[in-house]
Amino acid sequence: xxxxxxxxxxxxxxxxxxxxxxxxxxxxxxxxxxxxxxxxxxxxxxxxxxxxxxxxxxxxxxxxxxxxxxxxxxxxxxxxxxxxxxxxxxxxxxxxxxxxxxxxxxxxxxxxxxxxxxxxxxxxxxxxxxxxxxxxxxxxxxxxxxxxxxxxxxxxxxxxxxxxxxxxxxxxxxxxxxxxxxxxxxxxxxxxxxxxxxxxxxxxxxxxxxxxxxxxxxxxxxxxxxxxxxxxxxxxxxxxxxxxxxxxxxxxxxxxxxxxxxxxxxxxxxxxxxxxxxxxxxxxxxxxxxxxxxxxxxxxxxxxxxxxxxxxxxxxxxxxxxxxxxxxxxxxxxxxxxxxxxxxxxxxxxxxxxxxxxxxxxxxxxxxxxxxxxxxxxxxxxxxxxxxxxxxxxxxxxxxxxxxxxxxxxxxxxxxxxxxxxxxxxxxxxxxxxxxxxxxxxxxxxxxxxxxxxxxxxxxxxxxxxxxxxxxxxxxxxxxxxxxxxxxxxx
Numbered sequence: 001x002x003x004x005x006x007x008x009x010x011x012x013x014x015x016x017x018x019x020x021x022x023x024x025x026x027x028x029x030x031x032x033x034x035x036x037x038x039x040x041x042x043x044x045x046x047x048x049x050x051x052x053x054x055x056x057x058x059x060x061x062x063x064x065x066x067x068x069x070x071x072x073x074x075x076x077x078x079x080x081x082x083x084x085x086x087x088x089x090x091x092x093x094x095x096x097x098x099x100x101x102x103x104x105x106x107x108x109x110x111x112x113x114x115x116x117x118x119x120x121x122x123x124x125x126x127x128x129x130x131x132x133x134x135x136x137x138x139x140x141x142x143x144x145x146x147x148x149x150x151x152x153x154x155x156x157x158x159x160x161x162x163x164x165x166x167x168x169x170x171x172x173x174x175x176x177x178x179x180x181x182x183x184x185x186x187x188x189x190x191x192x193x194x195x196x197x198x199x200x201x202x203x204x205x206x207x208x209x210x211x212x213x214x215x216x217x218x219x220x221x222x223x224x225x226x227x228x229x230x231x232x233x234x235x236x237x238x239x240x241x242x243x244x245x246x247x248x249x250x251x252x253x254x255x256x257x258x259x260x261x262x263x264x265x266x267x268x269x270x271x272x273x274x275x276x277x278x279x280x281x282x283x284x285x286x287x288x289x290x291x292x293x294x295x296x297x298x299x300x301x302x303x304x305x306x307x308x309x310x311x312x313x314x315x316x317x318x319x320x321x322x323x324x325x326x327x328x329x330x331x332x333x334x335x336x337x338x339x340x341x342x343x344x345x346x347x348x349x350x351x352x353x354x355x356x357x358x359x360x361x362x363x364x365x366x367x368x369x370x371x372x373x374x375x376x377x378x379x380x381x382x383x384x385x386x387x388x389x390x391x392x393x394x395x396x397x398x399x400x401x402x403x404x405x406x407x408x409x410x411x412x413x414x415x416x417x418x419x420x421x422x423x424x425x426x427x428x429x430x431x432x433x434x435x436x437x438x439x440x441x442x443x444x445x446x447x448x449x450x451x452x453x454x455x456x457x458x459x460x461x462x463x464x465x466x467x468x469x470x471x472x473x474x475x476x477x478x479x480x481x482x483x484x485x486x487x488x489x490x491x
Contacts, residue, residue: 023249034194043079047248064401074230077103081219108223114182119250122232123240126389129153138222148315148325165203183210211268275478293418301490311336363460373434378485382408387467397460
């Protein structure tokens with residue numbers, strides 16, 4: 001697993017680390033000088049585009065790691081610790097591809113260091129965030145991939161920017177912001193002071209805390225390694241989103257004090273609490289009525305109802321158990337279809353091959369047959385106020401490749417067709433997945449024969465749902481308050 005992830009990173013670095021010189025992100029040079037005057041060594045890095053699907057199709061990754069097709073992923077490229085070099089697989093691939101960039105996407109950090117983002121937020125989109133992950137942890141002689149967050153994100157609802165100073169209401173998109181990742185209060189305060197000396201407002205600075213009590217900080221071989229991903233989902237202007245990914249209007253710095261000072265570590269920050277006490281369970285009888293209407297409409301076909309279960313747990317679960325979390329975020333909750341055998345396991349699984357072996361008990365495939373399709377249905381969680389953005393995605397179960405996406409914007413009016421006399425139908429949805437939609441406007445045609453960009457006819461698959469950001473809490477909704485989405489295969 002580790003070897004493949006390192007290969008992926010080498011390829012991702014090739015895609016680009018532009019710093020958006022033509023975009024105004026403030027006086028970066030003055031900021032660097034202010035930090036140096038205050039006794040810091042400043043090393044500059046950048047951003048890289050992490051295209052999971054392209055990496056898989058190029059033979060670099062062994063899977064697509066549950067990609068969200070709606071999301072463009074950027075990640076920090078950070079200079080290594082002073083006196084350290086980027087070596088091994090990453091270095092070899094960078095040199096082979098002719099990219100002269102001494103940076104790494106997975107970095108360790110001393111307790112008194114910081115990594116700082118200075119740049120623009122993504123253009124208008126349904127959701128964006130900057131999210132810290134624990135990537136590697138050493139247990140005895142074994143180093144494991146954890147890929148799990150250890151705190152809340154800085155997302156479009158809470159971020160401090162020029163358009164939302166101190167988190168006030170406003171426009172968070174395409175705005176200048178600063179995000180400091182550090183474990184030390186004193187270092188954070190000094191960085192904030194240097195930024196203000198360079199002309200940046202205190203109101204645009206955010207801190208992503210590295211909590212010393214739960215992390216193994218340091219730059220030794222057995223220290224934890226970290227990453228920061230920037231997610232941007234469903235840009236209002238697709239070209240503007242592509243320009244942001246191409247230009248990467250930001251700088252990333254590794255900031256190291258030249259002299260040690262008395263440590264002043266942060267405590268673990270309070271986590272935004274999921275849930276409001278308001279549930280969707282008043283809609284369960286309506287959902288049952290919808291289920292019966294769906295089964296009645298296709299009564300001449302065999303129906304297999306696919307069980308739904310929690311797909312991913314909280315990031316801290318993986319940190320404590322030592323399993324690979326596959327990159328969840330506190331800003332979302334995740335459901336998936338699974339056989340009963342899979343649903344009885346504690347997700348996720350240590351590796352994809354173990355998941356795949358479970359799937360052999362009762363594989364779900366989709367043939368190129370007009371009488372074979374999957375109906376996905378459930379509650380429109382955006383309409384009920386439990387989410388601000390929702391989607392579902394069909395995945396190839398062996399390589400976790402998400403090849404298409406249906407969002408809450410596609411749901412309007414889909415349940416009324418089945419429940420014309422039910423006033424609560426506006427809170428529900430129905431959508432079909434088929435190989436040939438035959439002109440059905442509420443159907444997604446599942447491609448095949450396209451490598452990772454499709455799911456082949458004999459390839460087992462599952463459906464996964466994401467629900468992002470309940471407005472009242474500015475974090476993901478609570479599993480205990482939502483009605484699970486569902487799916488039925490007909491053939």
